[in-house]
């Protein structure tokens with residue numbers, strides 16, 4: 001794949017990061033591993049490791065699996081990384097293509113990333129967070145709508161957040177790029193995002209269903225059978241994992257027996273925590289996703305198969321190019 005094949009998809013993002021297409025793998029916690037990230041980069045996009053909550057052994061292993069010359073970045077959950085600064089050092093020693101800081105004030109950590117000569121990307125859920133990202137000197141702002149899989153605030157939808165962030169950035173930090181995230185699972189979403197003024201897209205859910213993703217077969221089967229209405233935003237698994245997320249955050253996941261039982265009854269869940277933790281542990285070990293968790297976004301309604309990451313990327317790029325080509329001609 002070369003840029004010549006997709007001239008309509010050439011953006012400031014592709015130029016700056018040497019990509020063929022403006023498609024970025026979301027830093028999904030421990031789902032975006034070295035194999036998946038390299039597959040996306042090698043196909044002409046940009047892969048990120050999902051450093052998530054900062055499991056040091058996982059991070060060391062995945063970093064060691066990266067081929068030295070592949071451009072791959074790494075993402076972290078900012079408020080967790082603040083307690084584990086050594087993990088940022090570990091990643092910076094590997095000269096990542098960029099570091100994504102999501103969910104929390106990026107300013108203290110961004111300074112350290114920039115000092116290492118590495119671009120800082122900030123994933124934001126609203127305009128206030130976008131302003132904070134600009135204060136941190138973000139090179140790229142990822143504007144995440146509530147359609148997204150995994151954590152966020154659901155304060156906004158992708159369709160309105162992206163152009164507002166584009167306008168905000170244009171006025172204050174025109175050199176900063178904007179990438180759209182949330183519900184982008186095919187070429188239509190990519191084309192729409194570019195029309196909204198984004199320089200590219202960050203894709204989680206669609207790549208979660210990539211052949212290379214280390215996702216459990218039982219979870220894949222459930223997800224493929226699901227429609228966009230089969231997801232819910234909830235904190236129930238954060239309660240179970242005792243993760244200290246700020247109250248404004250929740251996560252989008254597949255509905256199942258566990259979410260039906262406990263979503264809306266979080267206080268009761270807390271009072272029966274040990275039992276629930278044991279249930280989830282057992283279900284996860286058994287591959288029983290009627291109780292174990294599957295973080296996934298609304299875009300799952302557009303995902304009908306498991307495919308190699310390169311095929312997913314190529315299909316998105318081809319379809320988006322066709323749409324943009326039609327829009328640019330009189331033949332509509």
Ligand SMILES: Cc1cc2nc3c(=O)[nH]c(=O)nc-3n(C[C@H](O)[C@H](O)[C@H](O)COP(=O)(O)O)c2cc1C
Pocket residue numbers: 026027028029030031050051052053075076077101102123144147148149150151181182183184202203204205206208295296297298299
């Ligand atoms: C399984 C899964 C895990 C995720 N883990 C993280 C994470 O650790 N850090 C992060 O910044 N975002 C995480 N996200 C959110 C993504 O970065 C991104 O915002 C989202 O996937 C985009 O929406 P989409 O899923 O509709 O493509 C996760 C998303 C999913 C689906």
